């Protein structure tokens with residue numbers, strides 16, 4: 001009988017160790033990419049959040065809500081499924097978790113999402129403007145204007161706000177006929193940017209690139225309010241450099 005109890009105990013502790021370690025890789029990954037945000041100057045205080053998904057497990061790790069960056073650790077990350085149910089973690093998950101969940105659920109080829117209120121990208125979101133493609137820095141990453149989704153309706157805001165934010169992004173891509181694997185960034189009108197990618201690192205990279213493009217576009221308009229958009233020949237050249245059969249882009 002005693003042997004039986006011992007075996008049972010060992011069995012349960014093995015399960016607990018398995019469950020704990022099962023998510024360690026995405027907790028570690030989410031921790032590392034979240035720590036990139038303050039280093040890149042993309043966040044103030046606790047603003048911003050990045051998540052890291054494991055598609056085979058159907059979950060993602062996201063930053064806990066309201067914890068300063070210097071107090072974060074991999075263990076503090078919260079594990080959530082694509083319906084935004086918390087699966088593992090002691091802290092409250094980021095308030096933007098439902099937006100991340102909706103995007104993961106609908107866009108099957110992304111495994112990282114970043115959200116910041118970085119100053120220049122957010123300024124364009126507040127102005128409710130697409131960021132015009134003015135130069136080749138922009139064209140190296142996107143060959144169209146960076147889309148700005150419409151501000152959300154009163155019904156959406158009163159309802160399941162964070163979930164609806166995700167829906168608003170997906171609807172914007174449908175209406176504008178955009179491919180989420182081609183354009184990995186969006187501004188949400190009145191709010192701020194969201195970026196994503198095949199990896200959490202790419203999502204953060206895209207946040208930094210977007211901020212840079214947003215800054216340059218603002219300066220361009222200040223210097224010349226009538227600055228023309230990038231010539232079609234250059235847009236085509238940069239598109240082909242990235243996607244054509246003879247693509248060679250990668251500085």
Ligand SMILES: [Zn+2]
Nearest residue numbers: 115117191192
């Ligand atoms: Zn936000």
